[in-house]
Amino acid sequence: MKITHLDIDVDQWLGALGCAIRNKRKELGLSQEELAHLIQIDRSHMGRIERGERNLTFANILKISAGLKCSPSALLMLAGL
Amino acid sequence: MKITHLDIDVDQWLGALGCAIRNKRKELGLSQEELAHLIQIDRSHMGRIERGERNLTFANILKISAGLKCSPSALLMLAGL
Numbered sequence: 001m002k003i004t005h006l007d008i009d010v011d012q013w014l015g016a017l018g019c020a021i022r023n024k025r026k027e028l029g030l031s032q033e034e035l036a037h038l039i040q041i042d043r044s045h046m047g048r049i050e051r052g053e054r055n056l057t058f059a060n061i062l063k064i065s066a067g068l069k070c071s072p073s074a075l076l077m078l079a080g081l
Numbered sequence: 082m083k084i085t086h087l088d089i090d091v092d093q094w095l096g097a098l099g100c101a102i103r104n105k106r107k108e109l110g111l112s113q114e115e116l117a118h119l120i121q122i123d124r125s126h127m128g129r130i131e132r133g134e135r136n137l138t139f140a141n142i143l144k145i146s147a148g149l150k151c152s153p154s155a156l157l158m159l160a161g162l
Contacts, residue, residue, distance in 0.1 A: 008147055010140045017139065057136045058098065059091045062162075066089055073157040081143075081153040 013081060015052030020078035022050045024068045039067035094162060096133030101159035103131045105149045120148035 025035050036046040041063060048054045049064070056064075065072040106116050117127040122144060129135045130145070137145075146153040 008143050010143060013143060014139060055138045055140050057138055058095060058142065059136050061139065062089050062091060062094060071157075072162040073154040076152075076154040076157060 010055065011052065013079070014055065016079040017056075017076070017081070018050045018052035020075060020080075021064055021068065024070065024075065024078060025050075028068065030067075035064075035067050039063040091136065092133065094160070095136065097160040098137075098157070098162070099131045099133035101156060101161075102145055102149065105151065105156065105159060106131075109149065111148075116145075116148050120144040 025032065030038070032046055032050065033043050036043040041049075041060065045054065049056050049060070061072050061075070065075040068075065070078075106113065111119070113127055113131065114124050117124040122130075122141065126135065130137050130141070142153050142156070146156040149156065151159075
């Protein structure tokens with residue numbers, strides 16, 4: 001999804017956020033399944049989030065950053081946001 | 082909505098984010114209507130976001146921060162996240 005008038009490529013940024021989540025998860029030595037279980041998000045949904053396929057909600061950003069033991073703003077910064 | 086096992090009060094943080102958006106908007110001298118029009122979000126939806134009543138999506142966080150001329154991570158930091 002492109003937001004042309006604001007020159008924002010949402011898909012690109014969803015991909016970057018997914019990579020940041022995956023890298024941070026691996027840094028903590030967590031499997032995708034362990035992180036999904038820890039924060040009570042369905043594992044396949046977690047996989048789609050990491051692949052940048054889901055326009056995740058603010059609540060899920062809070063959950064994921066809590067599970068990765070970093071602040072939501074720090075997680076976004078890891079994604080270059 | 083509380084995420085008890087992670088000790089996260091989503092509503093509290095949605096409220097804090099809404100306040101940060103409102104404060105930044107006012108700092109820029111924008112009305113709610115002007116910001117909503119600029120980023121092509123329905124004005125009443127914008128009002129509910131500012132009141133912390135909507136679990137907004139990542140795409141809307143990108144739009145709102147672009148409209149407020151700050152990075153998404155900076156916007157979250159303004160909310161204490």
